[in-house]
Amino acid sequence: MFQNIGAGAYKPGLQGVEALSEAFGNPHRGLRCVHIAGTNGKGSTASLLAAVLQSAGLKVGLFTSPHLIDFRERIRVNGAMISREDVADFVERYQAMARAHRFDRVAKPSFFELTTVMAFEHFSRQGVDIAVIEVGLGGRLDSTNIITPMLSVITNISLDHTALLGDTPEAIAAEKAGIIKPGVAAVVGEAEGAVRSVFEQKARDCDAPIVFAQDHIAYSSYEHTDTEIVYHGTPYGALRCPLCGDCQVRNAATVLTVIGLLEHQLTITADAVREGFANVTTLTGLAGRWMTLAEHPRVICDTGHNPGGWQYLAEQIRRLPGHRHIVLGFVSDKDISFIFGLLPQEGSVSYYFVAPSVKRARSAAELQRQARSHGFEGAVYDTVAQGYEAALSAASADDSVFVGGSTFVVADLLAFLEHNNV
Numbered sequence: 001m002f003q004n005i006g007a008g009a010y011k012p013g014l015q016g017v018e019a020l021s022e023a024f025g026n027p028h029r030g031l032r033c034v035h036i037a038g039t040n041g042k043g044s045t046a047s048l049l050a051a052v053l054q055s056a057g058l059k060v061g062l063f064t065s066p067h068l069i070d071f072r073e074r075i076r077v078n079g080a081m082i083s084r085e086d087v088a089d090f091v092e093r094y095q096a097m098a099r100a101h102r103f104d105r106v107a108k109p110s111f112f113e114l115t116t117v118m119a120f121e122h123f124s125r126q127g128v129d130i131a132v133i134e135v136g137l138g139g140r141l142d143s144t145n146i147i148t149p150m151l152s153v154i155t156n157i158s159l160d161h162t163a164l165l166g167d168t169p170e171a172i173a174a175e176k177a178g179i180i181k182p183g184v185a186a187v188v189g190e191a192e193g194a195v196r197s198v199f200e201q202k203a204r205d206c207d208a209p210i211v212f213a214q215d216h217i218a219y220s221s222y223e224h225t226d227t228e229i230v231y232h233g234t235p236y237g238a239l240r241c242p243l244c245g246d247c248q249v250r251n252a253a254t255v256l257t258v259i260g261l262l263e264h265q266l267t268i269t270a271d272a273v274r275e276g277f278a279n280v281t282t283l284t285g286l287a288g289r290w291m292t293l294a295e296h297p298r299v300i301c302d303t304g305h306n307p308g309g310w311q312y313l314a315e316q317i318r319r320l321p322g323h324r325h326i327v328l329g330f331v332s333d334k335d336i337s338f339i340f341g342l343l344p345q346e347g348s349v350s351y352y353f354v355a356p357s358v359k360r361a362r363s364a365a366e367l368q369r370q371a372r373s374h375g376f377e378g379a380v381y382d383t384v385a386q387g388y389e390a391a392l393s394a395a396s397a398d399d400s401v402f403v404g405g406s407t408f409v410v411a412d413l414l415a416f417l418e419h420n421n422v
Helices: 002-009 015-023 042-055 084-099 111-126 169-179 193-205 248-262 270-278 280-284 307-318 364-373 384-394 407-419
Strands: 033-037 060-063 075-077 130-134 151-154 186-188 210-212 221-224 229-234 237-241 291-294 298-302 324-328 349-353 400-404
Touching: 015 111, 033 042, 033 169, 042 060, 042 130, 042 248, 042 270, 042 280, 060 111, 075 111, 084 111, 111 130, 151 169, 151 248, 169 193, 186 193, 186 248, 193 210, 221 248, 229 248, 237 248, 237 270, 248 270, 270 280, 291 407, 298 407, 324 384, 349 364, 349 384, 384 400, 384 407, 400 407
Parallel strands: 033 130, 033 151, 060 130, 151 186, 186 210, 298 400, 324 349, 324 400
Antiparallel strands: 060 075, 221 229, 229 237, 291 298
16 A cells, blocks of 8 residues: 555556456446546545535545545545445455456556556446546556546646656646546646646647636635635635635635536536535545644644645644644655744744654654754654644643644544544
């Protein structure tokens, strides 16, 4: 699994997933899909769009990654996770095929290839009206890219997975632009300069219409509170949304642009848009996006883990009330030096360094050493739970606790809270 070991699990290319899908009857070919790539905001964008489509009365498949607590979070139909029995049945059928040497002509399928075909088959069997498919990594060589969608979406570009996708924004953009298909319209959330040119050229090469959401933001203003964002002046009236991270205003613009294009093929009412925005977390199970877990002290977690995400997170952390207790952990293959240039270093702030429970975790001691080299001090804890409990114990009712740095830090926290019924 990529989330456990990183690049060693990455298997680029479509030959393996195409062979696996063929063995299962090519279930993706009967699906109507929206395909979503991008460095940041893929999961939020996919979930928000799925919530709107579900509110419009459609049966909606949603494929996202990684999961936080339960593998089945990745594959949902109208918010309901794939059943344990269906997962087991798929795996057993695959194992029978493998024993019968059905896959001699390709290497052993990766975890993500198997999961992708499992999702496509589940959506096909469930008879979904539309599936919202989030890219796993990159785009051009990602397992999900065997689909021909009704619309391609790319949220944004920043530096992440540079060892696999390229070390410049333009190189990464070229990989993500690989989901743009001939004649299929594409929406790009935001892109400037050379990155924008990469998308424009790919669209021309594919004779695909392309729209940049930043050029046509479908709201006139917004109000930002601790618990929601209210978008005003949209074609659907005022929209309330519990996704209140600073980055979400750009994701909302992307989703509204996508809805404007899908309205030509689907019936999506203003009521459906309002309901989907207002109930996105309950309709889709989306979690970990500037998520409030408690008040007094206020406890926030967020899965942001790369430069694009932390440009927003650091500013939000600075605005948190009271003394800020910051529980941080990262994986070992991320360049995190930039984060220390963004985080508050002086004043009412304390740091708690932790390691997520995945094989590629950066040790808390190593994180402490790196932090010290940038002038930061903090205590070391063996687990996310221990760091969180220490922060919570030190915080007064008027303080704030933030937990993040990695999707897997948030996963550990949510699993701990669930286990302890907190």
